[in-house]
Amino acid sequence: MKTMRGLRNCSNDAVTLDLTVHPRPPPLSPAPPTVSSSTASTSLSFDEEETSESKIGRLISEHPVIIFTRSSSCCMCHVMKKLLSTVGVHPTVIEIDEGEIAYLAVEAAPVLFIGGACVGGFESLVALHLSGNLIPRLVEVGALWA
Numbered sequence: 001m002k003t004m005r006g007l008r009n010c011s012n013d014a015v016t017l018d019l020t021v022h023p024r025p026p027p028l029s030p031a032p033p034t035v036s037s038s039t040a041s042t043s044l045s046f047d048e049e050e051t052s053e054s055k056i057g058r059l060i061s062e063h064p065v066i067i068f069t070r071s072s073s074c075c076m077c078h079v080m081k082k083l084l085s086t087v088g089v090h091p092t093v094i095e096i097d098e099g100e101i102a103y104l105a106v107e108a109a110p111v112l113f114i115g116g117a118c119v120g121g122f123e124s125l126v127a128l129h130l131s132g133n134l135i136p137r138l139v140e141v142g143a144l145w146a
Contacts, residue, residue, distance in 0.1 A: 026099040053103045056096075060113045064089040064143040071100060076122040077110040077111045083125060087135055115141030 051060075060066060065084065069077040074097050082093050091112070101109050105118070112119040114137055119125055128134045136146040 052100060054104045056100070059092075059094060061116050063092040063113075064115055064141040065089050065138065066113045067091050067093045067110050068096050068101075068104055068113075069093060070101070071095065074110055080110060080112060080122055080125055083129065087144065089138055098140075113139065114143070125130065 056068070067077055067080055071077075077093065081091060081093065096104075096109070101107075101111075104111055106120070108121060111121060112125055119128060125134070128137065135144060
């Protein structure tokens with residue numbers, strides 16, 4: 001497992017989000033850091049002074065389709081990802097600790113957000129899909145092309 005700025009890459013495309021605030025190390029050189037275009041667009045890095053609640057809120061607002069899960073081996077999260085990938089969407093998946101679920105204003109994980117709005121868990125996603133409202137909603141938030 002590789003750790004990088006509070007995120008751990010997992011083997012099944014999930015990202016583990018470490019919301020602990022660590023002190024910033026002193027800079028090694030006085031030269032300002034350069035940012036390439038590939039790293040400028042990423043939103044999975046964050047400021048150490050940012051609270052856990054604001055990190056989660058920012059991630060929700062920056063990703064059109066995002067799933068928060070407790071474990072990278074969560075079967076419901078896996079099924080949610082599979083359903084979304086069948087319609088052509090590959091959601092951002094963030095693994096959070098049990099105590100951090102409270103910041104999502106839900107009681108259980110996995111929880112899906114589309115366009116910044118909470119859809120709910122697996123049952124809510126299936127209901128949205130069976131009612132014919134999933135694809136229009138994904139198109140509306142820009143996660144799918146019409």
